Amino acid sequence: MSDDSRPAPSGARTAAVIPAAGRGVRLGPGAPKALRTLNGTPMLIHAVRAMAASRGVRLVVVVAPPDGAAEVKTLLDSHALPERTDFVVVPGGDSRQESVRLGLDALPPGIDIVLVHDAARPLVPVDTVDAVIEAVRDGAPAVVPALPLADTVKQVEPAAVPGGPEPVVATPERARLRAVQTPQGFDHATLVRAHETVTDNVTDDASMVEQLGLPVVVVPGHEEAFKVTRPLDLVLAEAVLARRRLNDGF
Ligand SMILES: Nc1ccn([C@@H]2O[C@H](COP(=O)(O)OP(=O)(O)OP(=O)(O)O)[C@@H](O)[C@H]2O)c(=O)n1
Numbered sequence: 001m002s003d004d005s006r007p008a009p010s011g012a013r014t015a016a017v018i019p020a021a022g023r024g025v026r027l028g029p030g031a032p033k034a035l036r037t038l039n040g041t042p043m044l045i046h047a048v049r050a051m052a053a054s055r056g057v058r059l060v061v062v063v064a065p066p067d068g069a070a071e072v073k074t075l076l077d078s079h080a081l082p083e084r085t086d087f088v089v090v091p092g093g094d095s096r097q098e099s100v101r102l103g104l105d106a107l108p109p110g111i112d113i114v115l116v117h118d119a120a121r122p123l124v125p126v127d128t129v130d131a132v133i134e135a136v137r138d139g140a141p142a143v144v145p146a147l148p149l150a151d152t153v154k155q156v157e158p159a160a161v162p163g164g165p166e167p168v169v170a171t172p173e174r175a176r177l178r179a180v181q182t183p184q185g186f187d188h189a190t191l192v193r194a195h196e197t198v199t200d201n202v203t204d205d206a207s208m209v210e211q212l213g214l215p216v217v218v219v220p221g222h223e224e225a226f227k228v229t230r231p232l233d234l235v236l237a238e239a240v241l242a243r244r245r246l247n248d249g250f
Pocket residue numbers: 018019020021022023024025026027033034063092093094095096097099100117118119120121227228229
């Protein structure tokens with residue numbers, strides 16, 4: 001949880017937008033993914049606490065499932081969260097991109113830096129959050145945490161028949177590839193412009209800034225910032241939390 005002895009990154013006013021409106025189809029049937037529990041606590045609450053743990057973050061905007069904003073408000077009210085942080089809940093949209101835009105629309109004037117963080121990455125450590133904020137404060141318009149890949153990657157052509165073998169066309173140089181996580185951090189005005197300008201569907205916010213022709217930089221990500229996507233990821237997340245409980249001595 002938050003460590004109040006940690007110095008607040010000074011100066012810039014930072015908000016976090018948490019897109020949490022997805023269904024979690026790849027996780028299988030059940031409640032919307034962000035509302036499913038890890039160690040008895042909804043994934044979304046873990047993600048909100050991960051953002052609020054950074055003393056740089058003064059406002060968290062949660063983008064709830066379209067028909068679930070009231071339920072999410074109740075959820076936030078019923079869990080202990082840092083008092084120094086304000087929380088706002090808005091309903092989301094049909095795509096992650098639309099949900100992020102709706103979250104941006106809810107930001108008050110005066111925000112300099114925006115973090116966009118998947119509710120589906122509930123266990124990101126605060127040091128990673130702070131490193132992203134710091135890199136934006138140092139002047140990068142867009143910052144992504146990322147890790148080197150463990151697997152070799154192949155670029156393929158579509159299979160001739162569904163489920164058939166896919167021809168390999170290239171093997172990109174692995175040393176230059178990174179697996180990108182969140183929170184991604186942005187100069188507020190840049191991210192708003194990216195969302196106003198880029199109309200094709202993309203899978204992360206940084207690629208919208210790339211399309212504006214602006215620089216995006218990578219800072220080290222963290223293994224525990226993995227995305228809960230498939231059922232096995234739930235097992236890993238529970239194991240990470242169990243290890244943290246052990247290390248914390250309770
Ligand atoms: N319409 C959407 C779709 C996704 N998200 C959010 O975007 C993040 C990353 O998306 P992903 O892990 O793909 O979540 P889902 O879309 O829920 O997963 P799936 O594709 O398996 O349904 C999640 O926190 C998810 O809640 C969102 O806010 N609005």
